[in-house]
Amino acid sequence: MNNKIILFLIIILTSLFIFFICFFMFTNFTVKKVEIDRDFFLDDKKFYKYLNIKENSLIWDFDKKKIEEKLAKQSYLSFYKVIKKYPNTIRILLRLKKPIAKIVVQKGDVYFIDDKCSIFRKHKINYSIPLICYINEEKVTLNYKANDYIKKVIDSLVLLKNKNKNVYDGISQIDIIEHSNKNLEYIVNYRTINAKIYLKNYINVDLLERGLICALYIEENNLDVENVVYTGNGFIF
Known part of the structure; x- marks a missing residue:
C-alpha cells in the first residue's frame, strides 16, 4: 500500500x-x-x-x-x-537600396539601379534622378550583370553626387550607344538645357562638370548649337 x-x-x-x-x-x-x-x-x-x-x-x-x-x-x-x-x-x-539612377530595361520598363549596379523594381522616391538608356536594353533584366559601359556611368554618377550634387541633380538622362566598331558614345542630357553633350569613349566626373559648363555657356549666349562633342582633346561645338 x-x-x-x-x-x-x-x-x-x-x-x-x-x-x-x-x-x-x-x-x-x-x-x-x-x-x-x-x-x-x-x-x-x-x-x-x-x-x-x-x-x-x-x-x-x-x-x-x-x-x-x-x-x-x-x-x-x-x-x-x-x-x-x-x-x-x-x-x-x-x-x-539607394538608387543612384533609373535604367531602361527589357520592353521599355524603367527600374532602379544602385551604386553597386544592382537593378531593382520597387522604390518610393520623391526626387528626380538621372535616367540611363543603354542601346541594348533587351539584355538588361533584374538579374543583369552590368557591363563596363554601365559601370562607368554608375561610378561617375556616384562620385559626382558626392562631389557636386548640383551637377548630379542637373543630369536628366545619359544614353549609352555602342557602335559596331566598338566605339562608344555617352550622350548626356541636362535638365532645362537643350544642348546635348556627346562624350566619345569617355565619361567621368570632370567631363560631366565641364559638359554642363559648356551647355550653360551655349544657353546663356543664345548660341545656335544643339550638340557639344568631346573627342579626347576637348569640347567642340
Whole structure:
C-alpha cells in the first residue's frame, strides 16, 4: 500500500514539475515582441503576414532561415538580418537600396539601379534622378550583370553626387550607344538645357562638370548649337 502511495505521489509531483516547466517555458520563451529596424516605410501587418510570423510561438520554433530566404527575394533590400533575442524577442534589420539612377530595361520598363549596379523594381522616391538608356536594353533584366559601359556611368554618377550634387541633380538622362566598331558614345542630357553633350569613349566626373559648363555657356549666349562633342582633346561645338 505504501509503495502505491509513494508511486502515486511521484507521478503527481513529476506531472506538476512538467506542468510548471512547460508553463515557465511558454510564459517566458513565447515570442512577445517583433522589432523591425528599418530605414523606410513598411506596412508591418502585411510584412508579418508575408513572413508568416505567428503569435504565441516559442522562440526556438522561429525559423530564421525561412524568413531570410523570403527576405532574399526582395530585390529592393540591400541588407537584411534576423536576430533572436532571448527570451522572447525577434529583431529584423532591413536596409533599403539607394538608387543612384533609373535604367531602361527589357520592353521599355524603367527600374532602379544602385551604386553597386544592382537593378531593382520597387522604390518610393520623391526626387528626380538621372535616367540611363543603354542601346541594348533587351539584355538588361533584374538579374543583369552590368557591363563596363554601365559601370562607368554608375561610378561617375556616384562620385559626382558626392562631389557636386548640383551637377548630379542637373543630369536628366545619359544614353549609352555602342557602335559596331566598338566605339562608344555617352550622350548626356541636362535638365532645362537643350544642348546635348556627346562624350566619345569617355565619361567621368570632370567631363560631366565641364559638359554642363559648356551647355550653360551655349544657353546663356543664345548660341545656335544643339550638340557639344568631346573627342579626347576637348569640347567642340
